[in-house]
Amino acid sequence: MDSARVTFVASGSPGGKTDWLIDRISAIVGGPLATAPRLARHDGVWLDTPPASTWVVRGVRSNIRYTTGREQQRLVAAQAELGRPTSTCAALIPIDKSDAWWALAQDERRAIFEDTSRHIAIGAEYLPRIARRLYHGRDIGAAFHFLTWFEYAPEDVGAFDELVGRLRETEEWRYVTREVDIRLTRSG
Amino acid sequence: MDSARVTFVASGSPGGKTDWLIDRISAIVGGPLATAPRLARHDGVWLDTPPASTWVVRGVRSNIRYTTGREQQRLVAAQAELGRPTSTCAALIPIDKSDAWWALAQDERRAIFEDTSRHIAIGAEYLPRIARRLYHGRDIGAAFHFLTWFEYAPEDVGAFDELVGRLRETEEWRYVTREVDIRLTRSG
Numbered sequence: 001m002d003s004a005r006v007t008f009v010a011s012g013s014p015g016g017k018t019d020w021l022i023d024r025i026s027a028i029v030g031g032p033l034a035t036a037p038r039l040a041r042h043d044g045v046w047l048d049t050p051p052a053s054t055w056v057v058r059g060v061r062s063n064i065r066y067t068t069g070r071e072q073q074r075l076v077a078a079q080a081e082l083g084r085p086t087s088t089c090a091a092l093i094p095i096d097k098s099d100a101w102w103a104l105a106q107d108e109r110r111a112i113f114e115d116t117s118r119h120i121a122i123g124a125e126y127l128p129r130i131a132r133r134l135y136h137g138r139d140i141g142a143a144f145h146f147l148t149w150f151e152y153a154p155e156d157v158g159a160f161d162e163l164v165g166r167l168r169e170t171e172e173w174r175y176v177t178r179e180v181d182i183r184l185t186r187s188g
Numbered sequence: 189m190d191s192a193r194v195t196f197v198a199s200g201s202p203g204g205k206t207d208w209l210i211d212r213i214s215a216i217v218g219g220p221l222a223t224a225p226r227l228a229r230h231d232g233v234w235l236d237t238p239p240a241s242t243w244v245v246r247g248v249r250s251n252i253r254y255t256t257g258r259e260q261q262r263l264v265a266a267q268a269e270l271g272r273p274t275s276t277c278a279a280l281i282p283i284d285k286s287d288a289w290w291a292l293a294q295d296e297r298r299a300i301f302e303d304t305s306r307h308i309a310i311g312a313e314y315l316p317r318i319a320r321r322l323y324h325g326r327d328i329g330a331a332f333h334f335l336t337w338f339e340y341a342p343e344d345v346g347a348f349d350e351l352v353g354r355l356r357e358t359e360e361w362r363y364v365t366r367e368v369d370i371r372l373t374r375s376g
Binding site (some may be wrong): 004005060062063064065066067071072085091102103104106108109110136138139140141178 | 190193199219248250251252253254255256257259260290291292293295296297298324326327328329
């Protein structure tokens with residue numbers, strides 16, 4: 001067990017762990033992921049691909065890459081934990097960014113990420129309603145560069161749609177080469 | 189093959205790939221690595237641990253984490269490639285940093301790394317004599333958080349000793365919880 005790791009398994013079979021029912025999968029940029037009825041979130045492990053799975057994506061929580069100490073203090077004060085009983089809605093958004101993004105220097109990426117695109121500030125407007133956890137995948141050779149997992153109550157679906165809509169119009173998103181938007185409802 | 193990956197294999201047996209002879213292994217901070225006569229650098233792969241190996245360390249090249257665009261331009265203009273025929277000396281320096289380091293925000297780590305410790309500026313003084321490549325290990329669950337590989341000519345051994353000595357006196361190095369210094373000579 002390594003608490004930083006995660007594996008999301010989409011499957012069609014009702015057996016095994018099923019936390020979430022998949023409502024829909026939308027390809028926003030680039031290729032889609034196959035439709036499946038169920039998604040399990042395995043916290044703390046990189047699972048081998050189960051035989052009955054439709055697809056599997058893996059990630060790892062890492063240190064902060066852009067957020068300053070001052071920004072982080074505000075986020076920590078405002079944000080909510082995952083697993084709230086009222087959070088019966090979730091979204092998993094896997095993303096890839098272009099080679100041009102990864103070739104930029106640290107200050108160049110920070111300038112696009114926050115100074116221009118206000119990624120941190122926009123996300124903060126939706127705290128604590130939208131709980132969020134970021135996983136990295138590029139360095140581990142995973143299927144996607146980033147997986148972001150969101151949890152929220154049914155009455156905040158509109159707010160979540162607004163949040164992702166605003167981010168998709170930023171300069172940062174010009175560097176997104178693939179984005180899949182997976183919406184879920186808690187199982188049982 | 190993923191050109192970002194690397195596996196270093198230390199072994200005692202003369203069979204198999206052997207690029208470098210190990211002159212000495214010094215534990216600078218924390219636990220040592222076992223002594224072995226040979227080291228192979230396998231570029232582009234994460235090898236499973238070979239049966240005859242003494243130890244194996246793995247890493248991955250990643251995007252720049254602290255360097256600005258201006259600093260990067262100067263480094264690119266000054267630096268040398270690995271594999272120069274005159275670079276018959278090498279060093280492999282695996283490092284871990286503390287939880288306190290990893291909990292810092294991006295601007296806090298950058299401030300210690302460069303504004304206070306001048307890691308980039310000190311390294312740049314030794315270009316192009318000391319060629320350098322950084323691999324990351326923390327997010328992939330490797331044995332060390334960082335592996336830095338250095339190549340230089342025999343007449344630059346003193347300069348290399350000075351470089352690592354200066355870095356070890358910086359504020360950044362207060363966050364180093366383990367450091368092993370492996371010196372090598374090219375085989376054949």
